[in-house]
Amino acid sequence: MTIKRKSISLMAVIVLMACSSEAADKPSEIVSNTAAAAAKAKKAEASKAKTAKAAEKTGYALTRSDLGDGVYMLAGSGGNIGVSVGDDGAFVIDDQFAKFVPTILNEINALSGDAPIRFVLNTHYHGDHTGGNQAMKETGATIVAHDNVRARMGQSFENQLWGRTIEATDPGLWPSVTFSDTMTFHFNGQTIDVIHVPNAHTDGDAIIYFREADILHMGDNFFNGMFPYIDVDGGGSVRGMIKALDTGLMKAGSKTQIIPGHGPMSSKADMQTTRNTLADIASKVESRMKAGDDLQTMIDSNILSDYKELASFINEENMIKVTHRSLSQD
Numbered sequence: 001m002t003i004k005r006k007s008i009s010l011m012a013v014i015v016l017m018a019c020s021s022e023a024a025d026k027p028s029e030i031v032s033n034t035a036a037a038a039a040k041a042k043k044a045e046a047s048k049a050k051t052a053k054a055a056e057k058t059g060y061a062l063t064r065s066d067l068g069d070g071v072y073m074l075a076g077s078g079g080n081i082g083v084s085v086g087d088d089g090a091f092v093i094d095d096q097f098a099k100f101v102p103t104i105l106n107e108i109n110a111l112s113g114d115a116p117i118r119f120v121l122n123t124h125y126h127g128d129h130t131g132g133n134q135a136m137k138e139t140g141a142t143i144v145a146h147d148n149v150r151a152r153m154g155q156s157f158e159n160q161l162w163g164r165t166i167e168a169t170d171p172g173l174w175p176s177v178t179f180s181d182t183m184t185f186h187f188n189g190q191t192i193d194v195i196h197v198p199n200a201h202t203d204g205d206a207i208i209y210f211r212e213a214d215i216l217h218m219g220d221n222f223f224n225g226m227f228p229y230i231d232v233d234g235g236g237s238v239r240g241m242i243k244a245l246d247t248g249l250m251k252a253g254s255k256t257q258i259i260p261g262h263g264p265m266s267s268k269a270d271m272q273t274t275r276n277t278l279a280d281i282a283s284k285v286e287s288r289m290k291a292g293d294d295l296q297t298m299i300d301s302n303i304l305s306d307y308k309e310l311a312s313f314i315n316e317e318n319m320i321k322v323t324h325r326s327l328s329q330d
């Protein structure tokens with residue numbers, strides 16, 4: 001990837017040099033434009049090399065999946081990024097963390113041929129999906145999200161599971177365009193449906209479907225291959241998350257490529273398995289609640305031991321806690 005890009009840039013410099021040598025009898029304006037372009041290319045190359053070095057230091061790297069029709073998934077640290085590139089520029093779903101944005105921008109620019117990023121759509125308010133917003137805005141992008149994403153980013157509130165306060169973020173990170181139910185982008189030849197799924201992973205989730213490309217981004221309503229995080233203090237609920245997965249399953253066909261919020265690329269069958277697992281987890285906890293068991297008893301007898309291979313940053317105990325709390329509030 002880096003090598004390919006370098007060779008393209010090198011070619012550009014060679015072409016520019018060739019142009020310069022023929023420039024003797026051309027107007028001086030063209031000569032100075034050519035020199036300015038060469039200087040700009042050199043500067044861009046230096047900045048890319050610097051970013052690559054910084055990425056090496058942090059150990060951060062992006063893995064790209066080419067999904068066809070100019071749509072890509074970029075997996076790095078934080079939520080999976082979706083990118084559409086084409087004649088209209090770049091459309092980006094989620095932007096991970098601010099410190100990784102230079103690497104993310106390099107990757108997007110390489111895919112788009114340095115076309116402008118027009119929109120960044122946040123699937124929800126969490127920092128591993130919105131942390132790069134300010135840096136994206138500085139490139140000229142408009143940040144779009146559900147109404148509650150902007151509201152959540154502007155307030156501090158307690159998170160019971162993690163036992164800490166989630167602080168309000170800097171206004172520079174907030175989306176400037178918000179929607180309440182659905183919206184549609186007509187971009188790069190795609191009809192892009194953005195659908196709010198209420199009280200699912202949070203209270204401001206969106207799932208995104210590229211109709212022509214048949215690609216679905218589920219945001220964090222879909223953790224592929226691991227227990228999901230359900231942000232109950234942020235307005236999420238286990239039942240809402242099951243419904244969100246059902247909404248996704250209704251959109252998807254057998255060939256739909258599905259980008260989960262976390263985990264590898266997936267098919268409809270994978271997402272159906274995740275949906276069934278979550279419904280089973282909810283029913284296991286609910287039946288114990290109905291039988292009169294308290295939370296500690298459920299944890300002590302590890303009622304989710306059947307699913308221990310799904311333990312990741314959410315382990316069985318936290319999955320029981322969150323599910324119990326969510327069902328207690330229904």
Ligand SMILES: [Zn+2]
Pocket residue numbers: 124126201220
């Ligand atoms: Zn999240």
